Amino acid sequence: MRRRQFNTRKSENCLPKCPTGIRGLDEITFGGLPRGRPTLVCGAAGCGKTLLGMEFLVRGAKEFDEPGVCLSFEETAEELAANVASLGFDVPSLVAANKLAIDHVYLERSLIEEAGEYDLEALFVRLGHAVDSIGAKRVLLDSIEALFAGLENEAVLRSELRRLFRFLKERGLTAMVTGERGQNGLTRHGLEEYISDCVIVLDHRVTETVLTRRLRVVKYRGSTHGTNEYPFLIEDRGIWVLPVTSVDLRHPASLDRLSSGVPALDEMLGGKGYFRGSSILVSGTAGTGKTSLSAHFVNAACARGERCVFFSFGESADQIVRNLRSIGIDLGRWVDKGLLQFHVARPTTVGLEMHLVKIHRIIGEFAPAIAVLDPVTGLIHAGTAIETNSMLLRLIDVLKEKQITALMTTLTGGSDAAETTQVDISSLADTWVLLRDIESGGERNRGIYVLKARGIAHSNQIREFVLTSRGVELREVYLGEAGLLTGSARVTQEARDASAALAASQEAESKHLVIEHKRKVLEAQIAALQLDLATAEQEARQVIAQDELTLRKHEQDRSDMARSRSANTGPREAGVKSAKARGGRQ
Amino acid sequence: MKRFGGGGADPPGAKWDLKLYVAGQTAKSLQAFANLKRICEEHLAGEYRIEVIDLLKNPQLAKGDQILALPTLVRKLPEPVRKIIGDLSNTERVLVGLDLKARTAKAGS
Numbered sequence: 001m002r003r004r005q006f007n008t009r010k011s012e013n014c015l016p017k018c019p020t021g022i023r024g025l026d027e028i029t030f031g032g033l034p035r036g037r038p039t040l041v042c043g044a045a046g047c048g049k050t051l052l053g054m055e056f057l058v059r060g061a062k063e064f065d066e067p068g069v070c071l072s073f074e075e076t077a078e079e080l081a082a083n084v085a086s087l088g089f090d091v092p093s094l095v096a097a098n099k100l101a102i103d104h105v106y107l108e109r110s111l112i113e114e115a116g117e118y119d120l121e122a123l124f125v126r127l128g129h130a131v132d133s134i135g136a137k138r139v140l141l142d143s144i145e146a147l148f149a150g151l152e153n154e155a156v157l158r159s160e161l162r163r164l165f166r167f168l169k170e171r172g173l174t175a176m177v178t179g180e181r182g183q184n185g186l187t188r189h190g191l192e193e194y195i196s197d198c199v200i201v202l203d204h205r206v207t208e209t210v211l212t213r214r215l216r217v218v219k220y221r222g223s224t225h226g227t228n229e230y231p232f233l234i235e236d237r238g239i240w241v242l243p244v245t246s247v248d249l250r251h252p253a254s255l256d257r258l259s260s261g262v263p264a265l266d267e268m269l270g271g272k273g274y275f276r277g278s279s280i281l282v283s284g285t286a287g288t289g290k291t292s293l294s295a296h297f298v299n300a301a302c303a304r305g306e307r308c309v310f311f312s313f314g315e316s317a318d319q320i321v322r323n324l325r326s327i328g329i330d331l332g333r334w335v336d337k338g339l340l341q342f343h344v345a346r347p348t349t350v351g352l353e354m355h356l357v358k359i360h361r362i363i364g365e366f367a368p369a370i371a372v373l374d375p376v377t378g379l380i381h382a383g384t385a386i387e388t389n390s391m392l393l394r395l396i397d398v399l400k401e402k403q404i405t406a407l408m409t410t411l412t413g414g415s416d417a418a419e420t421t422q423v424d425i426s427s428l429a430d431t432w433v434l435l436r437d438i439e440s441g442g443e444r445n446r447g448i449y450v451l452k453a454r455g456i457a458h459s460n461q462i463r464e465f466v467l468t469s470r471g472v473e474l475r476e477v478y479l480g481e482a483g484l485l486t487g488s489a490r491v492t493q494e495a496r497d498a499s500a501a502l503a504a505s506q507e508a509e510s511k512h513l514v515i516e517h518k519r520k521v522l523e524a525q526i527a528a529l530q531l532d533l534a535t536a537e538q539e540a541r542q543v544i545a546q547d548e549l550t551l552r553k554h555e556q557d558r559s560d561m562a563r564s565r566s567a568n569t570g571p572r573e574a575g576v577k578s579a580k581a582r583g584g585r586q
Numbered sequence: 587m588k589r590f591g592g593g594g595a596d597p598p599g600a601k602w603d604l605k606l607y608v609a610g611q612t613a614k615s616l617q618a619f620a621n622l623k624r625i626c627e628e629h630l631a632g633e634y635r636i637e638v639i640d641l642l643k644n645p646q647l648a649k650g651d652q653i654l655a656l657p658t659l660v661r662k663l664p665e666p667v668r669k670i671i672g673d674l675s676n677t678e679r680v681l682v683g684l685d686l687k688a689r690t691a692k693a694g695s
Contacts, residue, residue: 106652113683116618116672121609121656122641122648129645151655 015222018066018138018174021059022052024241028217028226033198038165038175040195042187043202048213048234049178050075051084052202053140055238056176058089060138061099066174068138069130070102071123073146077102087238101130107150114152120160124167131171139168139175148189165194186218197221203229212353212387215241231353231387240357242394251400253277258370258405261296264474265433268450268459274431275455276369277403279396281428283410284435288446289467290409291315293435294372295324295331296472297407302334306369309341309362313378317342328470341366347378355379356391360398371399376408396428430454435465438486445486448474464490602626602634603663607653609641614673618657621674629686659683 017031026032033039033056041049057068072080080102081091094100103126130136144161151157168175177195179187186192192199199219205212215232217225232241257272266273274280280297282290298308310331312320320342321332334340343362345355363371373395379388392408399406408429432451437444446465450458464475464486475490485493606622608615619638626634641648641656651660655671661684670683681687 103649105654107654111667111669113668113670113679114672115670115677115679115683116621116675117614118655118657118672119614120654122607122653122658123655125609125641125645125656126648126653129648147654 017223018060019064020056021063022055022239022241024230024232025215025239028215028230028241029198029220030224030226033174033176034220034223035174036169036172037197038168038177038195039198039200040177040179040187040191041200041202042179042181042191044181044204047181047202047204048232048239049202050080050142051087051234052200052239053142053176053178054080054084054089054091055087057100057138057140058084058091058094059238061094066137067099067101067134068140069127069134069136070100070140070142071127071130071144072102072104072140072142073106073144074142076104086236087234088236089238098134101134101136103127103130105146107147109150109152112150117156118153119156120147120164123160123164127164127167128171131173137172137174139173141175141177143178143180145179145187145189145191161191161194202232233353233357235354235357237361240353242353242356251277251397252403254403258297259300260293261298261300262293262472262474264463265293265448265472268448268461268463268474269431269453270456270458272456274405274453276405277400278430278454279400279406279408279428280431280433281408281410282433282435283412285412285437288435288437289465289472290411290435291320291374292324292327292329292467292472293433293448294374294407294409295320295327295329298340298370298372299329299331299334301370302331302337302339305339307339307341307366308334308370308372309343309366309368310372310374311359311362312342312344312374313347314375316344326469327467327472341368352379352387352391356395359395363399363402363404367402368404370405370407373406373408375411377410393428431456438464440486441489443487443489447486601664602630602661603637604634605637605639605651605660605662607639607641607648607651607656607658607660609656615657617673617675618659621677621680622659625674625677625680625684625686629681661685 016035017029017033018035019026019032020029041052043049054070057070060066060068070080075083077091077095081095084091091100091102095102105123105126127139131139141164144164147157147161148154165175165177177191179189179191181201182188182190186199186201196219198217198221201216201218203214203216205214213232213234214229216229217227230241232239254276256276257274258276259266259273260269274297282293284290294310298310301308310317310320315323317335321330321335324331331340335342341362343358345358347355359371359373376392379391396406429452431453434449434451436447436449438447439445446467447462448465449460449462452458461476466473466475604622604626606615606619608618619636622636626636639647641653647653651658651669653660657671657673659670659674659680661668661670668683668685670680674680678687
């Protein structure tokens with residue numbers, strides 16, 4: 001911690017820096033070139049030394065209000081202006097505005113005779129004059145080694161060069177000095193001997209027919225600097241150095257969820273879909289529907305009014321739109337509405353870095369919510385696997401930083417295990433959806449499963465993935481005794497299941513009828529018995545009522561008789577008589 | 587400029603038009619002028635004109651003639667333009683540079 005503070009203070013206070021304005025270079029050098037000192041830029045012919053120097057001057061003039069002088073020993077002012085015009089730098093107007101001065105210094109040895117002692121005072125005069133006339137703060141000497149070819153007396157030249165760099169330092173000019181790469185040293189004529197503050201080496205290499213340019217800060221006295229070789233490229237807005245290691249893992253993590261566009265897949269992803277700003281990898285063998293799945297995601301996002309960008313490294317935009325129409329997705333309307341942009345490039349047309357820069361720029365300009373790279377493995381052909389890997393790493397970091405959800409498809413070879421991606425980017429992906437072929441019963445069907453989904457409770461099921469005219473549909477795969485069934489095998493099994501279910505339900509139905517019948521029979525019997533019972537009860541009640549009536553009649557008769565006899569005869573006798581009478585009647 | 591002693595003979599239609607570029611009156615520039623004057627008087631008497639240009643006073647003039655080393659002698663006329671750098675102490679090379687070597691050889695024969 002203490003050391004870090006010390007370093008920071010050192011770089012801020014002890015060594016003033018001069019920002020170049022060149023994208024990426026200031027990051028690598030932690031702020032720019034050493035202010036008021038010369039920096040040596042060396043490299044082989046055609047590796048971009050002059051462009052780097054010119055961009056240093058032009059950006060200084062335009063962005064930092066630091067006018068610059070270019071002493072060109074090789075090209076005329078017109079040639080230089082024309083060369084950098086392709087980078088969008090309007091040199092003539094900067095010259096007219098007194099922000100830039102170009103002096104072409106030309107020496108033709110055959111037309112010069114050396115007769116006696118001389119020095120290069122006129123060079124100082126010219127440089128001093130140019131600097132004073134526009135108040136320059138920056139100087140480019142490109143490439144001063146041409147003097148070695150133009151002058152015989154190397155001893156004089158060397159002492160004059162030493163004087164020149166001292167002169168630049170005394171005037172407080174931040175200078176860039178270019179030199180051709182030499183056999184034994186950094187430069188052919190040992191310029192590094194004079195310029196020891198900062199040395200940048202440019203290099204270009206052709207690997208499998210693809211050119212990659214690289215930049216390395218070999219030396220930076222008094223300052224920390226990135227020591228790697230950084231790929232850089234020259235595109236239509238100047239030089240772009242791509243720092244690999246300067247991005248730190250501090251991107252925010254969103255809780256927002258985005259639908260995958262396929263409801264069943266959302267269901268598999270905890271019911272809500274992907275996280276916003278996450279990186280999604282869709283891998284699968286050829287023809288498993290990776291693009292279709294991507295299209296669903298894009299379609300859903302556009303329908304929500306979010307902007308999407310689709311980088312295709314295999315198909316043309318028209319072809320993609322046409323093909324997706326066959327599964328009922330019309331991406332053309334989103335293009336028309338300006339919500340969707342297609343960017344198509346053959347991976348091999350330009351180097352990997354060029355692709356990366358293009359992607360960066362498009363993303364910067366269009367500010368999409370979603371970026372699709374289809375297929376990302378196509379980029380392998382633009383570089384080596386290691387380069388592709390580091391490029392994707394950088395790209396994903398950039399996308400995450402901007403909270404752009406990235407969907408990348410990768411093509412896995414048929415012979416590889418399904419879980420192998422050609423480029424080892426699986427660890428970079430937050431969500432990995434795997435599409436695979438399931439071969440059985442003489443047909444090929446598609447299966448989908450979520451291999452991983454960081455932070456999402458995802459399904460562990462394999463589903464069957466079907467492309468219909470209404471888009472992607474997921475079906476439950478049949479897991480039976482015969483194992484996993486898909487396609488027509490699944491359909492057959494489903495039919496079999498259905499008929500079995502029908503038979504079972506019919507059987508149940510007939511059982512129901514039997515029971516119903518029995519119930520009805522028994523109910524009828526119950527009703528009959530109940531009727532019997534009721535009749536019997538009725539009769540019994542009638543008998544009892546009759547008996548009571550008879551009894552009361554007897555008592556009445558007896559009391560009547562007693563009254564008529566006026567004598568107390570025993571009621572018992574009478575009772576017996578009446579009972580006898582009644583029994584006779586029955 | 588006066589210290590250089592003027593351009594010597596300065597005929598209006600001089601065949602030889604010479605420009606000597608210097609930066610201030612340094613030892614080298616004075617030496618160069620003296621040497622030039624001597625050689626011209628010797629080989630081109632009455633036919634030459636010398637113009638001394640001090641770049642400290644007119645730095646913008648260095649660009650036009652592509653002057654880098656000092657002193658530089660530029661032979662504007664007769665064409666083609668030739669340049670000789672240095673204090674001109676090596677007379678032989680000055681004569682070669684001015685294309686006078688052949689002439690002197692012819693005159694001598």
